[in-house]
Amino acid sequence: MFPKPVENRSVLVRLLYKLSLPVALFVWLLPLLAIFMTSIRPASDIATGNVFGIPSTFQMLQNYAEVFAKTDALKYLTNTMLIALPTMVVSVALACLTGYALAIYKFKWALPLFFLFVAGNFVPFQILMLPVVDMSNRLEIFNTVPGLVMFHAAFQTGFCTLFMRNFMKALPFELIESARLEGVDEFKIFWHLVLPLVKPAIAALCVLIFTFIWNDFFWATVLLSDDKSLPITVGVRTLNGEFVQQWHLVSAASLLAAVPPVLMFFIMQKHFIAGLTLGATKG
């Protein structure tokens, strides 16, 4: 199944690999690098057309400090937390329940129901914009954080269910059967037996969902308009006025906004990789 490890290949292939890796890495990081260079430039460089060259002066500290001085960046970051964390908890919790039901119980509609969850993932969510806005208007949850969390949770639960169901399906069914034979209550099986076994999946899912929601720009733009509840992704945009675009500050703010998910990734790296390859190997 696995491709031949690089170290076992011929010298030429290894050399090619070693040469192309830094190039690929550089190309991959080029946009990020450009944003970083813009974020340490003075505004005068952009005004005079020096957009890709060496900055005339390095203003890293000033620019990044200005982001915090000029916008409520801290408030926006807090708002993002207030949106991302509840969404993560709600959708992962729901997915554990639905995943358990779809994986463990054998009922007629289990498979069609599962396909419904899967199919939901293939609907491009942008086309749902108008119905969602209309619905949130009628429910009077437009422009509220709980409203946004509800929609996020609803959209993410489908993906989470797919993930959890497959993971639970891979558990040895004999475990559950023997617990049932012992007369253990169904909820206790779920709580004390299955949940501890799927902990790695829960952790991985949490990291994934947190990052998805953190990076969301679309729904926050569509469903929130009040400055008190804007997340950081939308808040960054306020640095651009009606006429004047302050690209150096927007770049700095965008990079700042990307820091927490990156940190989270490194802290939870083990789970994250495990999550991506879950079910890839069947033991």
Next chain:
Amino acid sequence: MINKFTRMAMAATIGGMLSTAALASDLVITFDDLNPDKKAAYDAAVEAFKAANPDINVTANNGDREAHKDTIRNALQNDAPDVITWYPGNRMAPFVDPGLFMDISDLWASDPNLSANFNAIKPTMSRNGKQWGVPYSYYQWGVYYRKDIYDKLSLSEPKTWDELLGNCDALKEAGVTPFTIGTKYLWTAAGVFDYLNLRTNGYDVHNDLTAGKIKYTDPRIRATFAKWEEMLDRCSFVKTHATMSWQEAISPFANGDAAMYVMGNFSVGQYKDAGLTDEQIDFFQFPEITPGLARAEEAPADAFFIPAKAKNVENAKKFLAFVATPEVQAEWNKTIGQLPPNSAAAINTDDKFIVEGMETLSTAAGLAQFYDRDAPAAMAKAGMEGFQKFMLDPSTLDEVLESLDKVQAEVY
């Protein structure tokens, strides 16, 4: 599950309604600018109002400017605040005519400050002889030019069209492109058109055109385009204008390849960011074309309105009168670097552009609100695309004007 969520949401809303209903006197304000300076000025004014009226419980909302343009209709019809921001001139017509804004002529008549100090902008705030809002800020448009280049070639600020054309000839001879512009986002070209039309035909004709009462193929509008063709020919614009934003078009201006820019005053900070000093740049009013025509200017204003469905009208009027006071207007506009529509308000006299702008606007016979505010959105989009096309190839004039007539017939 939806049912459960509905109930949860309803419970939350009802709870919210109960808690506000318990208070005696409320005021809900909806503002539309999150940009740091604009937000700071608004927040400061609201704080000052709260301090002056401790008995009023103020809820100050603020949201994204572009989103506001889409959500305002819904807000006015369903969940109206007591005070809301919008644009005066023709742009307020869609809300004035169906009765979504409240007539506040009584406030304009009874408040001595409003009736005495807002003469220049009063016509802009009026429709059908009544006043509908109170402006808090505006800014001037005109020609920003490189004074050092003008001085080197011993040119002076042109007062008439011929003087401007003469200056252009001299600049071209010296190897300098007379005008810079970036038409990638179209609206910059509308600034040039507005001025040519205001100077060729005057405020009333211009206003009738943007209100859909005059066709684009009208001989008077053709005369405007003839002047524009003359301008393209003798005062050429930088060649790559269709690929640049207005900010990118500052480059040729800053490095001396171009000498003039038809722009709004918000651009001054950018010239300085590009390394130009106060000694190198200056401002003149767009020169006269038709002699003796009353001078109208481009001065996009921002204003507060009271929705017809406002619940706390008395407090709303109190807030509007407060925003109109010279002190608040002065402070607000000092923070955002614009001009107070109140002629009695103090301005930053250290800024020569602000001083010239105040002089330009307070003596103007009429204030246009800019093409994309005066004309309805669909018309403005087609119009500005047409302007750009014409600028790139003046021989397309007939085709452009006829297609604009078609759009006009559909839009109005």
